Structures are given as C-alpha cells and as structure tokens.
Amino acid sequence: MSKRLSKFSLAVLILLGLVVLAACSDGKTSDNAEKEGEGSSDEPLTLTFFNADGGEEKTFDDPVAKKITEKTGIKLEMDYPVGGNDEAIPLMIASGEYPDLIFAKGDIGKLIEAGGVIKLDDLIEEKGDNLKAMYGDQINRLRNSIEDPSIYTVGTYGVENAYWETSGTFQIQLDVLRELGYPEIRTLEDFEAALTEYYEKYPEIDGQKTLPLSLLGSDWRWLITVGNPAGFAAGLQDDGQWAVNDETGETSYKFLLPEFKEYFKWLNGMNAKGLLDPESFTQTYDTYISKLSSGRVLSVADQNWNFGDADKALVADGKEWRTYAPLPVTLGEEYKSQALKDYGFAGGWGIAISSTSEHQEEAFEFLDWMASEEAQILTNWGIEGENYDIVDGKRVMQEDDRERMNNDPDYAKETGVGYYVYPFPQWGNGAVDSEGQPITPNSEEQIVANYNSAEKEALKEYEMTNWIEWFPSTEELGRSNHGTVSNYTIPPGSDVQIIQQKADDLTEQKITQAILGDPADFDKAWEDMIAELEAMNIQKANEEMTQMTKDKMELWETNE
Structure with missing residues (x-):
C-alpha cells in the first residue's frame, strides 16, 4: 500500500512540476486551470482516490468517466484494498502518505484522529452550492459528533430515498413457490416447511445435490448472511451489531437478546436436519456464487448486491424459475419485518479530502460537481x-442498455453507468430533477418492468405487482430517529471499540460452533458465550453506545 501511495505522490509532484514549467515559459499563472473543464492545459488534473469498498482494478476511461473528465477537468486514479485488506487505512496513517480523496468507511474516525483529512465546513459554505442544495435540512447528519460537529466527509448514501424493493431478507426460489402452489410464508416455521417439502421431492437438481439453505459465513460476509438475518427475523432494523430503542436511544449488543438465541437454535436445527449447506462456514465467495448460479440452492439470507451476479447468471442461462423471491419472514407473527424501513439520510461515512493533498480546492469542487x-x-x-x-x-433507457443493466455483471464497469453513484454524493432514488423526472432509472415502474418472466408469473399468482406488497410499508414503519448505528463513527481506541471487536470475534466463533454442534449442546454453548460477553464488560460497551446514539439524536435534533 505504501508503495502504491508513493507512486501516487510522485505522479502528483511530476504533474505539478510540468504545470510550473508551463507557467514560467509563457508568463502566465496556472491558477484556476482545469476548473469546470476549462484551463490553459489540455491535460486533465489527476486526483488519486482510495475506495475502501472497491475490489477490482479499474481505470477511469469508460464513456461516463471520460464525460466526467470533460466536464470537470478531473481524472481519477482509483485504488482499492488488496484482497479486502482492512489494514489499508492504518498503513496510510503510519506512512503519512494519503491519496487526494479517501473513502474509508468505518475507519474515517482513525483518519480524523490522525489529522489525515480536512474539515469541509468552510468549503461547503463558500463554494458548496450543489452540496448544500442536495443535503438541505439533513446537512447536520454529515457532522462528526457533539464534541466535534465538523464535517469531514460527503457522499455514500442517497438523501431522498424511496423503498420499492427489499434487500437482506430471506429469499426463496420461485420454483419452490410454484411447486408448492404459491403458499404464504411468513414465519421461520413456514419457511422451513416449504424447503423441507420441496427438498424431499427434489433431492437433486440437474444432477447435483439440492441445497435447501446456503450461507456465506467464512469471511466478513458472516455479518450479512449469518448475524444480520437473525436481527431481521426478530423484527429489528439494520443497526449493525446493535439493537436500539428508537424512542429512548437505549442501545445494546444485539447478540444478548433472547430472540437471537431463538434464531440460531432454529439454524442449529436446520443443520441437524441436513437442510443447511454443510459448507456454509467454509466455502469461498466464488464457490457460493457458483452454487447459486447452478440453480441448486433453494434459499439464501443475503443482500441483493452480494449475490446479484448469480441472479444474472441464472437469467442468462434461462433459469428464471431458479431466481429468488424476497420473503418477510420473522420468528413469529408477533414480529414485523423492517425491510422497508426509512433510515433517513444515513450520514456518517463518506468521501474525505486528505490533509496532504495539494489539490484540496479542486478535489472539493469535483465533489460538489458530483452533487x-x-x-x-x-x-x-x-x-x-x-x-x-x-x-x-x-429519459428512457435504450433497450440494449436496459437489458445489459439487468443481466450483465460487467455493464457498470464497462460503460460507467451507475458505477460512480456510490460512494459519491447522491440525491437518492426518490429524488426528481428540476423537470420532475426521476433522477435514477430505478423507479418503481422500472423495477417492476425489469422482473423476469418467472417473477411476473409468480407475482400474478399472489395478486401482487411488486414483492414489497408482502412487507409492512415504509409509512407504517416510520422513519428512524437515530439513523442506523452501522454508520456511526466509533472513536478508535475507545472502550466501546475495543470491547465490540472482542465481542464480534467471540460471537462469530461461538455462534458458528453452536450452529454446527449437537442440538443437545446448544443451550449450554449459548449460556457460555453470554457469560464470556459479560466477563469482557459488554455492559460498559452498551452504556457507551447508548450515549453515542443519544448524542447522535441530539446532533440531528430528532430526540424531541
């Protein structure tokens, strides 16, 4: 990482030298060159950009990128953590070498503490007209904390959101619904019964063993396919590793809740009955996607963005009935799925400008233009x-583009369409432009139109037009007062950060072992885990996180 950043710094120094030489040769200054695509040089200014959420090498030369450069005079040199390495930001801090723009995700607090990024308040006030218009009365959600209410980042999530589709819920193959006569599946009991009945009828699919439920618990995705679904089944919104009372701000480590024991005991039973993929905690991401793409996995508990490539592969292979329908499954009828919950603008994470960048104003103007x-x-x-x-x-998407957008996993990367929305400032899928047109192609009308033929047939059987009709509505659920804890910046080195890291390591290990163990041993395994959490002073973490949540609500003025 240090070598990569050193190369970036060298490139910037060389570019600066050329600019200075050019200015000396013709007696002109280079002030304001390249702003808004206008200047004395034909060469764009290159800004280095580290994206902690990226995972692929890509150059800034697709058609949309070229148009961005044409409009702004800016070209991005993009860098990503190698192999999902989470030490990239600490390495930057240790070396003191930073790219111009940094999307650090949850590590932004480390950069702030190290002085690696600048405050944006004055720049927003002086020249951030587009950002001010975008964030409007939610701009306070960009602020760091009660103690330091400065703004260090912009971007990542939409400001005006509409909820026309779900993600992260249990999903079941359309063919299971069709074969069983389109049953109503609301609880884990219903879910298990449907999988069991279909599996008994079809123990193999296309010559391969049928897998009723497959998870991906071998890496960081344990959080989204094992930990998070437990909370969703318990009727909780997505607050990462925490459970929050949205009225009082009281926050606790979520695995302490009895509903989580109930969920994982159910998963332990699924494993004992042979309904859980035995490789759920050892398989690689590629193996997982390959299994889903084959059509032999009957259900998942996953985010759409994580298995989207498999879905596209199934459609491309003519296996529409092997794609998935989202389910509002909970532990019981008394719980309410929060899949369509409105979190408001999440704030927290975003793109920062480094303190060592020699192009801070240009970098800010670029971010403002992106808004x-x-x-x-x-x-x-x-x-x-x-x-x-x-x-x-x-605006109407051309048919070829619409087709590729839905079915080609390389479409965004090759064309740039949709590629530079996240983690940059974005209006959100509920926003409209100055002429009243949707700012994104993902309107509800388009989402419904994009359903494959099997989805449309299944929806017709259920007398629905959109899968969200199964779920409690956004209006019914209301807007979260505290946003989502998963986007909070937890102070590095704080008690809550240290305790949570230990707790996360413990729960991932112990819950995995409990799921795969003998059902007769489950209660004891769970009790031992809770005792270890209490021994590491998890209650202190609860108290600190509660105060952080209450402070956030005060900062956002949603605590009244």
Whole structure:
C-alpha cells in the first residue's frame, strides 16, 4: 500500500512540476486551470482516490468517466484494498502518505484522529452550492459528533430515498413457490416447511445435490448472511451489531437478546436436519456464487448486491424459475419485518479530502460537481443518445442498455453507468430533477418492468405487482430517529471499540460452533458465550453506545 501511495505522490509532484514549467515559459499563472473543464492545459488534473469498498482494478476511461473528465477537468486514479485488506487505512496513517480523496468507511474516525483529512465546513459554505442544495435540512447528519460537529466527509448514501424493493431478507426460489402452489410464508416455521417439502421431492437438481439453505459465513460476509438475518427475523432494523430503542436511544449488543438465541437454535436445527449447506462456514465467495448460479440452492439470507451476479447468471442461462423471491419472514407473527424501513439520510461515512493533498480546492469542487443535477443524471443514466434517449420529454433507457443493466455483471464497469453513484454524493432514488423526472432509472415502474418472466408469473399468482406488497410499508414503519448505528463513527481506541471487536470475534466463533454442534449442546454453548460477553464488560460497551446514539439524536435534533 505504501508503495502504491508513493507512486501516487510522485505522479502528483511530476504533474505539478510540468504545470510550473508551463507557467514560467509563457508568463502566465496556472491558477484556476482545469476548473469546470476549462484551463490553459489540455491535460486533465489527476486526483488519486482510495475506495475502501472497491475490489477490482479499474481505470477511469469508460464513456461516463471520460464525460466526467470533460466536464470537470478531473481524472481519477482509483485504488482499492488488496484482497479486502482492512489494514489499508492504518498503513496510510503510519506512512503519512494519503491519496487526494479517501473513502474509508468505518475507519474515517482513525483518519480524523490522525489529522489525515480536512474539515469541509468552510468549503461547503463558500463554494458548496450543489452540496448544500442536495443535503438541505439533513446537512447536520454529515457532522462528526457533539464534541466535534465538523464535517469531514460527503457522499455514500442517497438523501431522498424511496423503498420499492427489499434487500437482506430471506429469499426463496420461485420454483419452490410454484411447486408448492404459491403458499404464504411468513414465519421461520413456514419457511422451513416449504424447503423441507420441496427438498424431499427434489433431492437433486440437474444432477447435483439440492441445497435447501446456503450461507456465506467464512469471511466478513458472516455479518450479512449469518448475524444480520437473525436481527431481521426478530423484527429489528439494520443497526449493525446493535439493537436500539428508537424512542429512548437505549442501545445494546444485539447478540444478548433472547430472540437471537431463538434464531440460531432454529439454524442449529436446520443443520441437524441436513437442510443447511454443510459448507456454509467454509466455502469461498466464488464457490457460493457458483452454487447459486447452478440453480441448486433453494434459499439464501443475503443482500441483493452480494449475490446479484448469480441472479444474472441464472437469467442468462434461462433459469428464471431458479431466481429468488424476497420473503418477510420473522420468528413469529408477533414480529414485523423492517425491510422497508426509512433510515433517513444515513450520514456518517463518506468521501474525505486528505490533509496532504495539494489539490484540496479542486478535489472539493469535483465533489460538489458530483452533487449537481448534471452529474446525477450522467452517473445514473449515462450519456444521452448512447445509453438513454429523450422520448416525449422523458429519459428512457435504450433497450440494449436496459437489458445489459439487468443481466450483465460487467455493464457498470464497462460503460460507467451507475458505477460512480456510490460512494459519491447522491440525491437518492426518490429524488426528481428540476423537470420532475426521476433522477435514477430505478423507479418503481422500472423495477417492476425489469422482473423476469418467472417473477411476473409468480407475482400474478399472489395478486401482487411488486414483492414489497408482502412487507409492512415504509409509512407504517416510520422513519428512524437515530439513523442506523452501522454508520456511526466509533472513536478508535475507545472502550466501546475495543470491547465490540472482542465481542464480534467471540460471537462469530461461538455462534458458528453452536450452529454446527449437537442440538443437545446448544443451550449450554449459548449460556457460555453470554457469560464470556459479560466477563469482557459488554455492559460498559452498551452504556457507551447508548450515549453515542443519544448524542447522535441530539446532533440531528430528532430526540424531541
């Protein structure tokens, strides 16, 4: 990582030298060059950008990227953590070498503490018209904390959100629904019964062993396919590793709740009955996606973005009935799925400008332009005439692009359409432009239109047009007062950060062992885990996180 950043720094120094030489040769200064795509040089200014959520090498030369450079005079040199390495930010801090732009996710607190990023308040006030218009009365959600209410980051999540689809819920193959006569599946008991009945009828699919439920608990995805579904089944919103009383701010480590024991005891039973993929805690991501793509996995508990490639592969292979339908499954009828919960603008994470960047103003102007209406249309829709057309005054995706967007996992990477939405500033899928048109192609109408033929047939049988009709509505659930704890910046080195890390390591290990163990040993295994959590002073972490949640609600003025 240090070598990569050193290369970045060298490139910037060389570029600066060329600019200075050019200015000396013609007696002109280079001030304001390249701003908004105008300047004395034909060469764009390169800004280095580290994206902690990226995982692939990519150059900034797709059609949308080129258009961004044309409009701003900026070109990005993008870098990502190698192999998902979570030590990238600490290595930057240790070396003192930073790229111009940094998306650090939850490590932003470490950068703030190290002085590695700058405060953006004055820049926003002086030249952040697009950002101010985007965030409006939710701009306080960008602020760091009660003690330090400065703004260090912008971007990551949409400001105006609409909830036309779910993600992270239990999902079941459409063919299971069809074969069983389109049953109503609301509880874990219903879910297990459907999987059992289908599995008994079809122990093999296309010559391979049928897998009723497969998880991916061998790496960081344990959190999203093992830990989080337990909370969703208990009717909790997504607060990462925490459970929050949204009225009082009281926060506790979620695995302490009795509902979590109930869920994992159910999963232990699924394993004992042979309904859980035996490789759920050892398989690699590629193996998991390969299994799903084969069509032999009947159900998952996963985020759509994590298995989307498998879904596209199934459609491309003509296996629409092997794709999945989201389910509002909970522990029992008394619990309510929070899948369509409105968190408001999440704040917290975002893109920061490094304190060592020699192009801080240009970097800020670039981020502000990315918040403009022009940029939002470009990054979401692509280029007029190439990716979309204006029909009767409205933007309409070209059919080839619409097809590739739905079925080609390389579409965004190759065209740039949709690629530069996250983690940059974004209006959100509920926003409209100055002419009242949706700012993204992902309107509810388009989502419904994009359903494959099997989905449409299954929905018709259930007398629905959209899967969300199964779920409690966004209006019914209301907006979260505290946002989501999963986006809070926990102070590095704090008691809560240290205790949570120990607790996370413990629960991942112990819960995995309990799931795979003998059902007769489950209660004892769970009791031992709770005792270890209490011994590491998990209650102190609860108290600190409760105060942090209450402070966040005060900062956002949602505690009244």
